[in-house]
Amino acid sequence: MQKRFVDFALGLTWEKVTPDMRAVLKLSLLDWCAVGRAGAGEAVAGPLHKMPGAEENRGKAAVFGLSRLLPPREAALANGTISHALDYDDTHFLHIGHPAVVIFPAVLAVAQHVGASGRAFLEAALTGYEVSIRFGHWLGRSHYEAGFHMTATAGCFGAAMAVGRLLGADHAQMQAAVGLAATRASGLKAQFGSMGKPYNAGLAAANGVEAGLLAVAGMTSDAQGMESFAASHCGERNAAAVAGLGEQYVSETVSHKFHACCHGTHAALEALAKLDVSAQEVEMVHISVHPRWLKVCNLAEPSTGLEAKFSYRMCAAFLLAGLDTGRPETFSDSNCRREDLCVLRDQVVVAKDDTLPDTAARVRAVCHNGMVRQVVFDLEQPTPIAERTKRVKSKAVTLLGKRSAQAIWRKIDSLPTGLAADNLMQLIRD
Amino acid sequence: MQKRFVDFALGLTWEKVTPDMRAVLKLSLLDWCAVGRAGAGEAVAGPLHKMPGAEENRGKAAVFGLSRLLPPREAALANGTISHALDYDDTHFLHIGHPAVVIFPAVLAVAQHVGASGRAFLEAALTGYEVSIRFGHWLGRSHYEAGFHMTATAGCFGAAMAVGRLLGADHAQMQAAVGLAATRASGLKAQFGSMGKPYNAGLAAANGVEAGLLAVAGMTSDAQGMESFAASHCGERNAAAVAGLGEQYVSETVSHKFHACCHGTHAALEALAKLDVSAQEVEMVHISVHPRWLKVCNLAEPSTGLEAKFSYRMCAAFLLAGLDTGRPETFSDSNCRREDLCVLRDQVVVAKDDTLPDTAARVRAVCHNGMVRQVVFDLEQPTPIAERTKRVKSKAVTLLGKRSAQAIWRKIDSLPTGLAADNLMQLIRD
Structure with missing residues (x-):
């Protein structure tokens, strides 16, 4: 089963993906930029912006609301937390989780670090979306009901594989990234109602970055990470979760929030x-x-x-x-x-x-x-892509103002033809 | 129950502790320095020394085998992993875990960062030891048998509270540190036999540092962290684990390894x-x-x-x-x-x-x-402190040579009377 996920992660290309899937991913990215920028003023951003002991940290990755650039793990931690602060980001009902706030922070931070192309960034992000949602589905409702926050646990696996992909991991390194994610992944639903909830998104993104970086740097791990994780974390192992993996994209049915409430x-x-x-x-x-x-x-x-x-x-x-x-x-x-x-x-x-x-x-x-x-x-009924596009763009305008929303959209729209990492940074700051 | 742990962590003073307990803690520190230095040449140190994306990181905390100084979380991650690389560090049979390789890396890194006194360092370390062993005992054998690596899971709680103490956390902040540790803690036994095993020690130390730093910086969390963690992680909640907390120290019966094998x-x-x-x-x-x-x-x-x-x-x-x-x-x-x-x-x-x-x-x-x-x-039979001292010192000489072992011991022996953080660094490097 893990091998299927690894093969999928290594094999995805932008050409194979349907136009609607591409469009939805770009909308999710716009949506994420909007809620991330809007979340930068929330109280939970404070401890991350001024996290003691990290003042000297310098890197290449931008953080919502911070003028310094941070190393990729730290940027992923901060952006994941901040973008989930408003609880206004996208949701997938298949695994009851929030993919954007884990996957984009991890992938964007590493993309800036390695100077990835816009296309490589999108391919890695889609990998992370699809893995986290389907792996969460594989873990199933029993995992969620045992107290685990799927956003964080399944998200960590998606982020690790997305990062592995962006770093050019080979098959063995990708397996190692999954194994390290398995021993790293955490996040409890008991945090709901405290800052611990958005922190769960941030820690999953950060865990994914760390697992990916260490795997590519040569760290080895448990070869059956997904299975080991399921065994200790009440996983259901729903076989249906891998059906059509790499052919159909469950990411396409991600749901965007259009109301700033539950x-x-x-x-x-x-x-x-x-x-x-x-x-x-x-x-x-x-x-x-x-x-x-x-x-x-x-x-x-x-x-x-x-x-x-x-x-x-x-x-x-x-x-x-x-x-x-x-x-x-x-x-x-x-x-x-x-x-x-x-x-x-x-x-x-x-x-x-x-x-x-x-x-x-x-x-x-x-x-x-x-x-x-x-x-x-x-909410499960399909909405035509034109309608979704209109509503996500309108939400971005509401949160950021027209000029800023349009500027971000232009950047996102040009990503598949190869925007450089410097421009990726502008998704976080103007 | 969590309140008892928090009260204990805030109340411990060096004066209250028996001479034997003090002596054992200092021996464990010597032992840890020896296995950490000796572990710096192991393969698992490589990915941590050259972790991609962290090249620019600069801080105040030393790492075994690395010339750069790192921020506290990163130093804790590296030292925790490296010092467990030989699997030659101390063990406590009450929770079947390795306390030194989680607690010392976390506490030492933060102590260097804040310029703590030697005495504050020792008090925090003893707090971490006692919390991790007793909390692990509270989680019980069912937690271990479900697949969790107690070193990492219970260790994270000990490290978080030790760090909270070193940072001067108040009662609410200490509770927050525990809550953040609860959503952060992870580590699977399935990693045994791969580099993931020592990594488990490192990630627990790093998680503890992050939880402590964020709690003191104002992040809030689930108020019943220990209970939430037990609920989702097969905790037994052995009431016996808190008996005599703060009066007797189970850390005193930690066991040092004198053979470089299982x-x-x-x-x-x-x-x-x-x-x-x-x-x-x-x-x-x-x-x-x-x-x-x-x-x-x-x-x-x-x-x-x-x-x-x-x-x-x-x-x-x-x-x-x-x-x-x-x-x-x-x-x-x-x-x-x-x-x-x-x-x-x-x-x-x-x-x-x-x-x-x-x-x-x-x-x-x-x-x-x-x-x-x-x-x-x-192995459970008590060994007189004089005999333990002789054997730990002899092990340090075997691993490091006489001069180096003696120099480290002199530094450790002077800690209670207030060595500064600069000298703590010398425990890692000459």
């Missing part, structure tokens, strides 16, 4: 947006979701912005009132106190419906004029 | 040495050990030096022939081919005896003159 609220917000009703029209809004979400994001009367991110009722009120739920600032303490929003909030009723998949929501609006409208939205 | 052969070699018979006298030697060891270190006819380390028969032959089993070079391929040694090897018979504890061996020699002598040796 992913569990997204299907409901999408459905509500499709209903196209205004605050003035609405008498009652009924939201139905899979029961698992009621414990996660159904705070009835949130009093802080952070709580609002986990409140169907408040999120719906923001959307109905025309606030931009794609903007992190919308989720403020003061908006939770606004009288008109609280009135709207109290017009929203949330119920469970276990016939719905946990990626879906049904929203029904009853209007003052007696009209009733209903929409079911499932 | 710890499973040591009781037999000690017993054989006590028999005091020569190669000329011996007709047959019968070694009995607990059955678990027969799978580990009973290679009948080893053909390489590495194999000889896992061969009761060859180890016994070396000892009988007067070779110094404390010297790594004794375990050479050519010695495995020496005719007189092979004859002796074939006079040794190994048998299992499940009435023996796994720390003991019974050796019976039948001599040409009809004399039969028998000795049982148990």
Whole structure:
């Protein structure tokens, strides 16, 4: 099984990849740049920017919000953590993890270090995406339920192989990178709600960089790393996870967040947006979701912005009132106190419906004029690439402003034809 | 439970510690310097000395065999790995782990970075020893049997708290350091037999340094780190592990290796040495050990030096022939081919005896003159401090030469009265 992953990692070329897959990867990169830059002001960036003992570190890799350049491992640690600070990055439901915030930090840091071409950068990133999602799927739900944060654990393997690829690892070195990732990988879900959550993304990126660098420098390791990891970390070993590896790309179905709140609220917000009703029209809004979400994001009367991110009722009120739920600032303490929003909030009723998949929501609006409208939205339903492109670009504009978002997109769009590493740095800083 | 560990870590002072405990810690430090310096020429040091991407790293912490000084995390990674390269460092049977190779690298690197006093260095190191051994005991045998390398997992917690202490962490920061260690800690036994094994020691030291530094710089984490880690890592939660914490020191019963081979052969070699018979006298030697060891270190006819380390028969032959089993070079391929040694090897018979504890061996020699002598040796039996001192010093002389060993000892002996960090560096290099 590990050999299949290694063969895949060594064999991927940009030509083999479908245009839609290429487009999605570039959108994820834009999305990551946007959430990473926007995350640089968050509190968790502080300890990383001023990490004691690393003041003298100098390297070639840029970090969100930092003027110094760092060695690749340190840059990956910082960027992984910072870009996950807002919890606004992409998600894959197959392994319930966040690929961008582990893979891009690792690959970008090493690409800057070795002066990789834009194309080599993209190929390595896609390798990392596909390995982390599929390996996470292979580990399965039992791994997640045992307490492991898939973003960090599966992510570390993807990052290590992506880095190995960028460093020109041969077959034996790639196996060694996997083995070192196996003994390095960690990350607990118990960190959710603390800075430890974004740190999990950073440590996975850093672990991947270290494993890749050491493997290529000659360190050997357990030859059955993936299997050893599964054995000690409640892995299910789902055979389905390697089906079609290298032919189809599960990375293509990665999901971008368009609302700056808990992913569990997204299907409901999408459905509500499709209903196209205004605050003035609405008498009652009924939201139905899979029961698992009621414990996660159904705070009835949130009093802080952070709580609002986990409140169907408040999120719906923001959307109905025309606030931009794609903007992190919308989720403020003061908006939770606004009288008109609280009135709207109290017009929203949330119920469970276990016939719905946990990626879906049904929203029904009853209007003052007696009209009733209903929409079911499932995040798993495919969205045409043109629509995804429009929405990711629009999110980047919301987070960064039009000029900056467009400048980054132009850089990303030219990557496949061979932008140099110096320009990669500009993805992090202007 | 975590609070007890945190209170212990913040409360330890050198005055509270018994003279024997102090003496043992200093012996372990000497022992660690010796195996670390001797390990600097091993192959695994290469990838760490020339780790790509870290060429520009500059710091204040010395590394075995490297002329540059590195930042604390990087120095801890390198020294932890290098000092475990020979697998000749100290062991504690309570948690089946190697404390020195995780704790000293972490503490020494940070002590150099902050310019700590010798006394602060020793207090932090003892904190790390005691936490890692007792926390490992708390995790228990089920954790080890699930595939986790206790040296690395429990070691990371000890290192993080030791570093927190050295950085002047307050109660909340120390809790954060534990939480970050919980999401960082990793290390699989599956690495045994590859460079991944010593790397496990290095990564634990590095993880501890990173967790401590980030916690003191303001990163927050899961408040129940030890419990979360146990929940996902098959922890037994042995209540006995915290009994007497801060009053008695389990670190005092750490075991030093005096033979450069598998710890499973040591009781037999000690017993054989006590028999005091020569190669000329011996007709047959019968070694009995607990059955678990027969799978580990009973290679009948080893053909390489590495194999000889896992061969009761060859180890016994070396000892009988007067070779110094404390010297790594004794375990050479050519010695495995020496005719007189092979004859002796074939006079040794190994048998299992499940009435023996796994720390003991019974050796019976039948001599040409009809004399039969028998000795049982148990590694758990207490050895007077004077005897331990003599043997650790003698081992250091074997590994480093008399002048160097004595110079290091003089530095260590003066630490409690306040040697500065510059002098700590000399423990790594002359």
